[in-house]
Amino acid sequence: MRTLFDKLWDAHVVLTREDGASLLWVDRHYVHEGSHHAFAKLAERGLAVAEPALTIGVADHYVPTRRRAGITDPDIARMVATLEGNAATHGLRLFGLADPRQGIVHVTGPEQGLTLPGMLVVCGDSHTSTHGALGAYGFGIGATEVAHVLATQTVWQKKPARMRLSFHGTAAPGVGAKDMALHWIAALGADGARGHAVEYAGPAVRALSVEGRLTLCNLSIEGGARCGMVGPDAVLIDWLRGRPHAPADFDRAAESWADLASDTGAEFDREESIDMGAVAPVVTWGTSPEDALPITGTVPDPARAPEGRAARIAEALEYMGLRPGQKLTDVAVDQVFIGSCTNARIEDLRAAAAVIAGLRAKVPGMVSPGSSLVKAQAEAEGLDRVFTEAGLDWVDSGCSMCVGMNGDLVAPGKRCASSTNRNFRGRQGPGARTHLMSPAMVAAAAVTGHLTDVRPLLQGRA
Amino acid sequence: MTGWSHYRGVAVGLAAENIDTDQLIPARFMSAPRSAGYGQFLLHDLRGPDFPLDAPEAEGASILIAGRNFGSGSSREAAVYALVDAGYRVVVAPSFGDIFASNAVNNGLLPARTDTAALLAVMPATLIVDLSAQTITGAGLALEFDIDPVWKTKLIKGWDDIDMTASHRAQIDTFAAQRRKQAPWIWDTAEDTTAPGAGTNPAGGR
Missing domain, CATH: 3.30.499.10 (Aconitase, domain 3)
Structure with a gap:
């Protein structure tokens, strides 16, 4: 009997060293303007990107939100141009400043169907936990790790402890995913879930739209969690179907995602629960x-x-x-x-x-x-x-x-x-x-x- | 990266919890290339009169003692660059943000986990950090600290992950081939213009 996280973890282990560190395969690697340090490390060593097809660039951190046609700030123009240059050099798909699909990486990836259930997703951004809403294992990494993923399509990790956070009852009117997230973080602390992979569960989580789940998982890092996730269900499958980059043989893929749930009786290292009656x-x-x-x-x-x-x-x-x-x-x-x-x-x-x-x-x-x-x-x-x-x-x-x-x-x-x-x-x-x-x-x-x-x-x- | 196991240096205290990465290095400095030297940005917006890191006795400090949840927040490795470029080799706190701690180890900076109340009371002081024995001594104190054994080895040996992973190339290739067979859609990232719903806005919600 395994938890959802166990299944995601097991599916990505290339090897485990004697000391307990595992080398994990990365299915999706998102990069942004802030990834410049990592690309510089790659260039220093003269290395290529191992899997350009699995590496996706999105311009979001530095982009202007007004008058985009000509960026006047030279620093910001340089950041955007550096990402474009690195994407071109390494042959990466880029949602750049002028692309009609450009957006914040954790919005664009799911929206495009590039993040899918069962995937391991990394990005040099702590809010990569967002992607867990799609039944994926998503976590933020630093620049040294970004360079490592670029060069090898893998990342070294030690398996986090497993925690289930259940929300019982139903959300009152005016209460949503943001309130649920801030409520649990206030209850357990900003380091309350440190070292844990959190699976959100319970009827109030099931009742959330996929967008609500994205908000809930997004904030996992604010409670110190390594990642947050919600098991896929029919609501998610409907949401994914027909997205621009969803699998061509969608039904076959969806069939393989059916097993992405914690088995009945699967053991968690820690269980916490929240009563929705207390969430305002x-x-x-x-x-x-x-x-x-x-x-x-x-x-x-x-x-x-x-x-x-x-x-x-x-x-x-x-x-x-x-x-x-x-x-x-x-x-x-x-x-x-x-x-x-x-x-x-x-x-x-x-x-x-x-x-x-x-x-x-x-x-x-x-x-x-x-x-x-x-x-x-x-x-x-x-x-x-x-x-x-x-x-x-x-x-x-x-x-x-x-x-x-x-x-x-x-x-x-x-x-x-x-x-x-x-x-x-x-x-x-x-x-x-x-x-x-x-x-x-x-x-x-x-x-x-x-x-x-x-x-x-x-x-x-x- | 060179490994190390024994270190002696001046320690300085920052008696605050939740020193997040936005405080360690404000976002506006992160477009600079590393060669610019990130030490000048360390805790930039907290600096002012009486700031402990600027006290004369803290001159040359290389060990930072802090409160719970140090380095929480963003994944910016620049927070570690700021500490390392300012001369820090060790941070001691009751808990760390996970991504920060991992970034620290990748740059030879030790995130030593232990209760810091007693240490904070005697700062600044010269301390000896023994990574092999996991002890901190000095100023009349002797404490043990926690560090993940994987990270401990990595710091002592000065391992570089990219070099280490290169030796596993064959296993990675075998794994990738299996993965491609099991879940071919991972590589199939071309936009599908024939799918139901193509042409409608995917941002529309369901």
């Missing part, structure tokens, strides 16, 4: 994703915190400019951002638009779709007009203000309600104050100008 719309208040609370809560008081936690809370509050005991719904925001590999797929944009439709945003903000195809789809549905009529900027697709590498930054001291994945100090720019939440909650903050419980705003809508 969540926002973060501090500088780690574990600093998350229901929107109905109040800012923690260091004086009442357990010893050992007080200093960190006090530091976080100082950075965030918050008072102990302050109601979260009283926290005014300066701007909003909807985007990132976490929450910028079409369902995310629909959920935000449903809240904001017909209303004006009280603060400025921008919406950056997860891919250029998501952007086109949203425009076909008129969602772009919903956002622009509310006063928000509708921009092109990329990592954008989640990480700020392309110059989309939150100014020092400014507070941003954000659908992204990290509220680290300085993540959205030096001194920026980030509150993580679902796209619907970001929309709610936009129309009220402060952190807001989206649930009353949903009454009579969508």
Whole structure:
């Protein structure tokens, strides 16, 4: 009896050394502009890419989200051009800046059907855990490992421990995958799943759309997990069928995926469970994703915190400019951002638009779709007009203000309600104050100008 | 990479939890080539008056003592480059982000796992790190630390993964051939314009 993770692991082991390190075969390797260090290492050794057909380039980390035709910043132009050059040199498929399918790597890969169940997927980006939503083993790697995968199509790993995280019950209205993720990370800690491969299970996970599962798996790394995954089911198979790069003999492939589930009675090293009755719309208040609370809560008081936690809370509050005991719904925001590999797929944009439709945003903000195809789809549905009529900027697709590498930054001291994945100090720019939440909650903050419980705003809508 | 098993150096404390990779090196510096030297970017935005790493007694520090969940966050190896280029050889913390720790080992930087409360109380100080024995001694303290045995060997021997993997070329080729037989669609990445739904926007959701 094996878990889903055991099956994925076993299917990729080329060899295991005596000391327990295994050499794993890589089915999909995504590279982006930030992979320049790895390509430089390859060039230093005069090595070629072992499997160009399995190596896919996507321009996302540094791409501008406005005025793309002529990039004015020479550093950014160089980063995009370097990726194009490396893709051309090594004969890699590239979703470059001008490609209508360009997008954030963790949106574009699944969207195109390039990530499939049973695959081992790596990328020099920690949010590669996203791909686990498709029943794949996806994890982020560093530049030395990227170079190794480029050169050998394999990666050395030690098998992580197996953890099952079950969500029991059903999600209340206004509660989604982002809330489930931030809830468990707050409960177990930002290193709560360190060293573990997490399988998400239970009725509330089964009930999620594939896009919701992508959000849930995306945030696995924020709880310290090595990877996160959901077992394939009919919902996933339907979602994959007909995608541009789905297998030509789709039914034969789908048949082989039927076994990708944890066997009944399979043993996990660790079991955790969450009662959905306790999961409300969540926002973060501090500088780690574990600093998350229901929107109905109040800012923690260091004086009442357990010893050992007080200093960190006090530091976080100082950075965030918050008072102990302050109601979260009283926290005014300066701007909003909807985007990132976490929450910028079409369902995310629909959920935000449903809240904001017909209303004006009280603060400025921008919406950056997860891919250029998501952007086109949203425009076909008129969602772009919903956002622009509310006063928000509708921009092109990329990592954008989640990480700020392309110059989309939150100014020092400014507070941003954000659908992204990290509220680290300085993540959205030096001194920026980030509150993580679902796209619907970001929309709610936009129309009220402060952190807001989206649930009353949903009454009579969508 | 040269291996090492014994190290003596000045240790400095950073008494904070969750020092993530965005703090270790802010994203805006990562387009620089490595030859530029990444040490100047280390913890760039946390620097200021009274920053422990800049104290006169911390001059030449090469061992960093920190709190839980050090190096959490992104996979950016640049976080390790910043530490290594600034002269650090060892980071001691109760826990590390998994990807950071792996990146550290790939650059000869030891991520030593142990409770750091006692060490933080005596910083800065000269410490001796014995990787073979997994001990840290100095400033009146003697502690044991954890390190994955695979990583320990790799650090001591200074192994390079690409060189090591090259010796397994035949096994990789055999595996690839089997994989191609079992799951040929992995290689079949051409766009299928005849599939049902072709021409519709795949971003449309289902």
